Each structure stands twice: as C-alpha cells, then as structure tokens.
Amino acid sequence: MTSFRLDQTTVHQPLLQEAQRMQRPENHLRRLIETPDRLKRYSIEGCGMLLDYSRQRLDDAARRLLFTLEDALRLRQRFGAMCAGEKINVTENRAVLHTAARAFGDDPIRVDGRDVMPEIRRVRDQMKQFSEQVRSGAITGSTGKPFRHVVVIGIGGSYLGTEFVSTALAALSDRRLTLHYLANVDIHNFGAVAAAIDPETTLWVVISKSYTTAETSANTHQAEQFMRDKGLDPARHTVTVTSKGSPGDDPARPVLQTFHMFDFIGGRYSVTSAVGGVPLSLLLGYDRFEAFLLGAAEMDRHALEAPVAKNLPLIAALISIWNTSLLGYGQQAIIPYASPLAKLAPHVQQLNMESNGKAADIQGDSLEPPAGVVIFGEPGTNAQHSFFQLAHQGHPFPIEFIGVRTPQYTQYTARSKGVTNHQELWANLVAQANALAAGRPSEDRTRHFEGNRPSSTLVLEDLQPINVGRLLSFYEARTVYEGFIWGINSFDQFGVELGKVLADDLRMRIARRNSEPDYDFGDMDDIGRGYLRLLFGESFRGRVLSVKF
Numbered sequence: 001m002t003s004f005r006l007d008q009t010t011v012h013q014p015l016l017q018e019a020q021r022m023q024r025p026e027n028h029l030r031r032l033i034e035t036p037d038r039l040k041r042y043s044i045e046g047c048g049m050l051l052d053y054s055r056q057r058l059d060d061a062a063r064r065l066l067f068t069l070e071d072a073l074r075l076r077q078r079f080g081a082m083c084a085g086e087k088i089n090v091t092e093n094r095a096v097l098h099t100a101a102r103a104f105g106d107d108p109i110r111v112d113g114r115d116v117m118p119e120i121r122r123v124r125d126q127m128k129q130f131s132e133q134v135r136s137g138a139i140t141g142s143t144g145k146p147f148r149h150v151v152v153i154g155i156g157g158s159y160l161g162t163e164f165v166s167t168a169l170a171a172l173s174d175r176r177l178t179l180h181y182l183a184n185v186d187i188h189n190f191g192a193v194a195a196a197i198d199p200e201t202t203l204w205v206v207i208s209k210s211y212t213t214a215e216t217s218a219n220t221h222q223a224e225q226f227m228r229d230k231g232l233d234p235a236r237h238t239v240t241v242t243s244k245g246s247p248g249d250d251p252a253r254p255v256l257q258t259f260h261m262f263d264f265i266g267g268r269y270s271v272t273s274a275v276g277g278v279p280l281s282l283l284l285g286y287d288r289f290e291a292f293l294l295g296a297a298e299m300d301r302h303a304l305e306a307p308v309a310k311n312l313p314l315i316a317a318l319i320s321i322w323n324t325s326l327l328g329y330g331q332q333a334i335i336p337y338a339s340p341l342a343k344l345a346p347h348v349q350q351l352n353m354e355s356n357g358k359a360a361d362i363q364g365d366s367l368e369p370p371a372g373v374v375i376f377g378e379p380g381t382n383a384q385h386s387f388f389q390l391a392h393q394g395h396p397f398p399i400e401f402i403g404v405r406t407p408q409y410t411q412y413t414a415r416s417k418g419v420t421n422h423q424e425l426w427a428n429l430v431a432q433a434n435a436l437a438a439g440r441p442s443e444d445r446t447r448h449f450e451g452n453r454p455s456s457t458l459v460l461e462d463l464q465p466i467n468v469g470r471l472l473s474f475y476e477a478r479t480v481y482e483g484f485i486w487g488i489n490s491f492d493q494f495g496v497e498l499g500k501v502l503a504d505d506l507r508m509r510i511a512r513r514n515s516e517p518d519y520d521f522g523d524m525d526d527i528g529r530g531y532l533r534l535l536f537g538e539s540f541r542g543r544v545l546s547v548k549f
C-alpha cells in the first residue's frame, strides 16, 4: 500500500536518525555554514523569488533523504489532483480549487463534470465593472456623492488575507479611497470605524461565505442601524460577497450588488476570489488586482511543476516538517524586513494553523503527536527590539526571514552612518540570520550565544502586485504540502465549532436576561453563571458590585 503520511513511510525512521545525527556538535550550524559553496548549494531561485535555506540544520545526506518524501508521498501528484478538482476535502466532500480563482487559460476545470471556470470569469468581470464604476463615480452613494470609504465587514478567512494584501500594496492605492476593516464583534472596533468614516460616502462590503457568522451579522446590524440613524438607506451603500443562496444573497433583501463565492474555495484560501477581489480592486484598481492574480497563478504552476530540488513552496514545506516533526521545534516565526508585509504573519497564522492544526489523518485515524506548528511574527527590525532576546538566548524557534530588494519608496535617500534606511534594514536582516546560526561562545553565560538556531531567507525583488501574488500562493502551497506530508485534511476546521456552540448557549441566556430581568442564570454551571452575573454588574456570588472595575 502506498503511504499517505510521513510516519507511515519507510523513510520516517531514517529521517529521525538523521535528525539525531544533526544534534552532534560537528553538525552545529556554525560548521555547516562554513562548508564550501553553502549559499549556492542551499538556495534556489524561481518565480521572481530567491529562497536561501543555507542556515537550516541540514546537510547533504539529510536533505537527500528529506527530498525522497516527494516520491514516497506522491506530493506533486496530490497537488495536481487538487488543482484538477478532485474532492480532497474528504470530510466535507468538496473540491479544493483556490488555484482556479486565478486560472486564466481556456482549459476547463471540472467539479462533478461541470466546468467551474465560466462562473469564476463571470465574477471577475463583475468585479472589474463594479470597481471601475465606483472609482469613476458612475456608482455613488444614495445622496449622489462618490464613495470615499470602503468598510470590509468580515472575519477570519473573509478578512485576514485581504488585509495582508491591502497593507502590502497600500503604497499603490487610490489615495481618494480609504479602506477600513470591521472584523471583531468588539464594539470598540465598530466605534473606531464609525468615527473615521463619512456615512454618505461609505460603501459597506459584507464578506461572509456562510453569511451566518455571529460577528459579521452583529457588525452588519450595527452598520445598518448607523446608516438609518444618519437618514441613509443602507441597501444603497452595501454590497455582499457570499455563497449563492446564502442569507446575504436573498433577493428579498436587495443590496447594490452581490458577488458569489464557491464551496470549493475555503475562507483562508479565498483572497484571490471575490473575497479579496472586491475590496482590492476598489482600492488598487482591477488591473493591479489582476496582476496580483497572475503572480499567484505563476506560483501555482511552479508549485506543481518544479522538481523537488527547485520547488520553492515544496522545499519550504519539507523544511518546516523537518524542523517541526523531526527536530522537534514547536514554533516558527515569520519576520519580514518590509513593513508592508506586517500583516503576512497574521494571515499565515490562520492559513497554516487552521489548516494543519489537526489530530486526525485523512482516514480519520489519530495522529500522535497532533499535526501543526505555532506561527507568529512581526516585521524586523521591530522584532529585534522586542522578542529577539528569546530568539537568541531563550527557547529556540526556526525563522523565515523575508527581504525585499527594492522598497516601494526610493525617493528618500538621506544617509545615517553612511547608509540609507533601506541599507540599514538589510544590514540587520543579514546580521540576525548569521548571529542566530553561528552564535558567539562566551565564558560568561549571560553573554553566551549558543547559535545553531535555524532560519531561511526569502528574497523578493520588490513589492509590486505580481510579487505579492507569488508570495500569497507560496504560503498557500507550502501549507498544502505540509498537510499532504502529515496526511491530514488541511481544508476543514471542525476545531472551531465547539466554542461557537457554547457561545450560542450563552448568547441565548444573555438575551433571556435582557428580556426577563429576574432571570439570574440559576440553571447554569457554576463558572458560566459567575461570568454572566459579572457582565450584568453582579459579583460571582450574585451581589451587586459596589466597586466597578
């Protein structure tokens, strides 16, 4: 039988032995990076990107073995099946076709025998037309004024990826239009947005695949009430991005326009669908959005076609598995030395951790230990001045650094200590990766740097839409490949359900108290009761609080 998960391959035990061998002092990264041509032999280029993994704890023997996983687990073949519309989301019996959202050829992509491309093209055309009409002022708010504020209401996959891309490309945006996000149900979030917009010139873009998400519903109600209070008709200031037939696609509740999402594109993989497409083409212009899609499509092809030794996301996935499941690191950081990529780590947190934080394989059998890795990150150099103390001397974690060769602003060239800001940034990027790898021994333990801390560096030429598209698809493909190696379904998310069910019950009880002031939560469990009493100004024991905190 062919294996579908790492720990069932014949190469698993040998890989564990290789990982053991890497613990020996002679395999310290300080030694590995001194081997001849290390950088040349442990870096690859493709799709306008460079991946340097010379500072990973790998030597030729370990790498050779790691690369055999491609064949043992038929990784690219499985990636191909995904792109061809096979229903690899087995628990939900769905195809996984985020790659179709940026496919531009004439080839059909079929699900259950039906070509999905005509619908995808239709939504793309709709986005192009709508964004052009809004940007030109042909479509206006209800009082005839052009839209100047776009508020995206959505959470999780209906928010994070778009925020990553809009932040990355903000320098190219139409400065007449301001994009705001309303994700959290926290009223502070709504209050801040309400204070920043001008209702007459505001377009609300409600994004929800299900259109039943509690936070999104609450914020949409809040927005509708706010518009009515200002004497404006919310329907004439709203578009929805949602699944066909959802409550957000109800002809009985008309809005300016509805853009469809499809069940074969999961929320966290949906940036290249209308989820990202509507806000990004409003902000940047449709042509820039399309350039972004073309970059993502190019990386999809690379991920599928490049042989393992030259395949950027596949190598990144193998390294991630090597670090997590073989060397035993439980965390990874993404540290872009480019502030426009500040929202990359929050996006990849959802993309990767919601996809791969799983305890069962695709056949429903237990995984011990569970799959997944904790991902976090902040831009450098800021990170150096906050948590890098721990990176250098505390509990170690692998890092993915990202460098950008040409910044978005090239006109500010004042020099400090003989260098420009951008050059200073690069000096730090290179220094950090070296310091982590090589360390610096000292007799004084407080000043001792153990080193041997792995990192990779991804270099992009610039932050134009095409490269941001490539980067987005790189992380998607990396996540998918990791899931294939662990043998899990990276496309469901049952782990988020339990908390929602419990919140439903609590919401009902709070609503009951709102209408029945005598209801004291008496039929609840002790701890839950205590917290709901607290919310209504009583102590855990049911007395009215005298001191407010």
Ligand SMILES: O=P(O)(O)OC[C@H]1O[C@H](O)[C@H](O)[C@@H](O)[C@@H]1O
Pocket: 155, 156, 157, 158, 207, 208, 209, 210, 211, 212, 213, 216, 267, 268, 354, 493, 496
């Ligand atoms: O797009 P929606 O249906 O509103 O879902 C928004 C988000 O909420 C859920 O809880 C999931 O964890 C996410 O994967 C999803 O993207």
